[in-house]
Amino acid sequence: MKDDNHNLSDAYFHTSFVFDSRRDVVWKEVCRFIQKKFIPENCRILDIGAGYCNFINNIQAKEKHAVDIFSRLPEYANKDVATHVHSCTNLDFFNNDSFDVIFASNLLEHLTREELLETLYELKRILRENGKLIILQANFKYCAKTYYDDYTHIQAFTERGLSEMLEAHGFHILEVKSRFLPVNMKTTLKFNLPKLNLITRLYLHLPYKPLAAQMLIVTEKTANPHRN
Numbered sequence: 582m583k584d585d586n587h588n589l590s591d592a593y594f595h596t597s598f599v600f601d602s603r604r605d606v607v608w609k610e611v612c613r614f615i616q617k618k619f620i621p622e623n624c625r626i627l628d629i630g631a632g633y634c635n636f637i638n639n640i641q642a643k644e645k646h647a648v649d650i651f652s653r654l655p656e657y658a659n660k661d662v663a664t665h666v667h668s669c670t671n672l673d674f675f676n677n678d679s680f681d682v683i684f685a686s687n688l689l690e691h692l693t694r695e696e697l698l699e700t701l702y703e704l705k706r707i708l709r710e711n712g713k714l715i716i717l718q719a720n721f722k723y724c725a726k727t728y729y730d731d732y733t734h735i736q737a738f739t740e741r742g743l744s745e746m747l748e749a750h751g752f753h754i755l756e757v758k759s760r761f762l763p764v765n766m767k768t769t770l771k772f773n774l775p776k777l778n779l780i781t782r783l784y785l786h787l788p789y790k791p792l793a794a795q796m797l798i799v800t801e802k803t804a805n806p807h808r809n
Contacts, residue, residue, distance in 0.1 A: 591652050603777060608635035610781040611762070616640055619713060619755075619799055624681035627707070629669040629700075630688030634658045642682075648672065670699040675707045683708055686717040687795075689743075690734045697736070701750045708802045714752055716798045717761065718743065723794035724764045740796045752800035760793035 620626065620640060628637035631647035634657045645662045647654060648669055655664040665674065669688070683704055689697060704714055721728055721737035728737060740759040748754060762784075784790060 604633065604635050605639070606777045607781050609639045610778055610785060612636060612639040613782070614785045615715065615797075619715060620682050625679065626682040626684065627675075627680045628684045628686075629704075630685055630691075631658075631664075632686075634662060634664075636684055636686060637662050640684075646675075646680075668696075670696050670703065672703040672707055677706055678709045679707045680712060681709055682713045682715065684715045684717075687719060689716070689718055689738065690736050693735055698750075701747075705751050705802055710802055710804055712802050713755070714747070714800045714802065716743070716747075716800075718796055718798070719764050720759055720794055720796040723760065727764070740798065743796070744798060747798065747800050751803060753803045754798065754800055756797070756799040758797040760790050760795075761797040762790075762795040763792045764794035 616622070620642070622641040622643070624642050625644040625646075626637070626640060626642040627646045627648065628634070628640075629648045631637055631649045631654060632651060634647055634654070637645050637647045638657075638659045646665065647658055647662050648665045648667055650666065650668055652666055654666050658664045667674070669685075670692075689700075692700060708714060718738055719728065720740055722739045725737075728734060740757050744754050744757055
């Protein structure tokens with residue numbers, strides 16, 4: 582079954598999520614924005630569902646790790662990124678309280694309910710107290726018509742539902758942006774815009790974001806999951 586999951590993941594990257602170097606231009610600006618607000622440069626950070634490593638390659642940290650079942654993950658990671666071709670549901674190769682920050686982009690919708698609960702358990706275990714879990718995720722509220730055009734989408738989330746689930750599992754909500762980015766990079770890249778880095782930087786600071794259907798949720802691990 583494990584090999585089947587790896588094969589299905591590789592097929593998805595080959596057909597539905599093809600490599601495009603322009604994504605890196607966008608991600609550099611996204612990382613700049615997120616890092617300034619939430620990620621100290623001296624942290625130990627993990628990117629789960631890292632894919633082509635656009636986030637982890639462009640973030641600054643003293644130690645960087647990437648996890649994905651995509652077999653070609655190591656090919657896309659920079660030399661300063663330790664890669665682990667593995668499921669996020671079992672991270673037993675990491676010790677308890679190992680990371681200051683964990684990041685996940687467009688991962689949770691590909692997990693079953695059981696896999697999601699297993700993943701949240703593992704993330705809470707390896708995240709240090711007051712460490713941050715940052716999630717970038719399609720917001721079903723704003724992209725319902727096309728959400729299941731992606732055949733790998735299993736679950737759907739809104740900012741309220743996802744926030745409440747995270748709080749129930751011991752993550753205190755620090756910030757929620759219900760509209761942060763367009764639902765996927767295809768929406769942005771299909772226009773082949775010039776100076777994409779400057780456009781992205783401006784977009785991230787707009788008070789109203791046209792076409793935005795991805796949310797950003799920033800949390801921290803707490804000792805008491807039911808604190809107010």
